[in-house]
Amino acid sequence: MPQLSQVKSLKEQFEEDGFVIARGAIPVDLLAHVERQTYSLAKKLLGPTETKGIAECPFETLRTLERTDRDAFATVCGFSGSSLAGFAITTCPGLLGVLREICSREVFDLFPTLFGLFWNDRSTTRLHYDWHQETSYYQGYPESIHTWFPLFRNLKDEDGPMIVCRGSHKEHFSFDTEFIENGLTQLRVRQSIAEQFEQVHCSISRGDVVIFHERCLHSTGTNFSALPRISGIIRYVALLEDRQGFRPHMQRAAGKKMLSDSQQ
Numbered sequence: 710m711p712q713l714s715q716v717k718s719l720k721e722q723f724e725e726d727g728f729v730i731a732r733g734a735i736p737v738d739l740l741a742h743v744e745r746q747t748y749s750l751a752k753k754l755l756g757p758t759e760t761k762g763i764a765e766c767p768f769e770t771l772r773t774l775e776r777t778d779r780d781a782f783a784t785v786c787g788f789s790g791s792s793l794a795g796f797a798i799t800t801c802p803g804l805l806g807v808l809r810e811i812c813s814r815e816v817f818d819l820f821p822t823l824f825g826l827f828w829n830d831r832s833t834t835r836l837h838y839d840w841h842q843e844t845s846y847y848q849g850y851p852e853s854i855h856t857w858f859p860l861f862r863n864l865k866d867e868d869g870p871m872i873v874c875r876g877s878h879k880e881h882f883s884f885d886t887e888f889i890e891n892g893l894t895q896l897r898v899r900q901s902i903a904e905q906f907e908q909v910h911c912s913i914s915r916g917d918v919v920i921f922h923e924r925c926l927h928s929t930g931t932n933f934s935a936l937p938r939i940s941g942i943i944r945y946v947a948l949l950e951d952r953q954g955f956r957p958h959m960q961r962a963a964g965k966k967m968l969s970d971s972q973q
């Protein structure tokens with residue numbers, strides 16, 4: 710039996726690994742609510758003509774939208790989490806309780822971003838992230854803490870969950886920038902750097918959440934399954950902290966990743 714002193718607190722785990730997995734932190738009924746809203750919004754934007762003939766299923770509807778109307782798809786990814794159900798997830802006691810435990814500041818001083826949807830379908834590589842650290846995207850921002858969770862279903866390794874590198878948060882690595890047409894901007898850290906760390910596939914269930922440090926190295930896993938993997942992302946930014954040169958109004962224009970994680 711482990712000695713009590715050997716059991717690490719979430720804070721110790723976060724400090725050592727750069728991430729923690731909080732089981733059952735988000736109520737599943739809220740996730741199911743956002744799932745239904747996402748489906749309804751996608752159907753509405755697709756319209757009755759396009760919806761005809763495709764399976765009555767959120768995954769197929771979203772896939773069709775992604776193929777036929779990228780702007781509408783980005784709207785769904787950007788706005789599905791901004792309903793009251795999305796805000797209820799952002800502020801749910803389970804999630805705030807863990808944030809309170811692992812970060813040293815007053816949790817109510819954190820400024821959450823709009824809850825965005827991340828889409829990982831086999832064929833949509835334009836929307837997959839290579840190895841990166843959030844701090845590269847949020848340059849000039851005061852500290853931020855990041856959360857990631859499955860939205861539509863429980864995840865296994867073959868579903869291509871996010872991959873995090875254990876203990877990689879102690880350094881900000883250099884990166885190469887690539888602007889991908891109609892895709893994500895990659896601030897790519899070399900594969901050889903990621904290989905120096907244990908890579909953890911975040912194969913977690915609905916209700917569980919990965920909370921990760923702004924310098925935790927992470928990427929999109931390969932989705933080998935027939936279904937898309939959809940997750941929610943909320944970033945909590947400590948805007949009141951000092952960081953040299955930081956001006957919220959200036960950053961807002963540049964900080965697309967900050968305002969919403971809508972995928973374009």
Ligand SMILES: O=C(O)CCC(=O)C(=O)O
Nearest residue numbers: 827838871928929930942
């Ligand atoms: O869900 C993924 O595959 C990647 C998510 C990600 O890169 C992020 O949350 O910054």
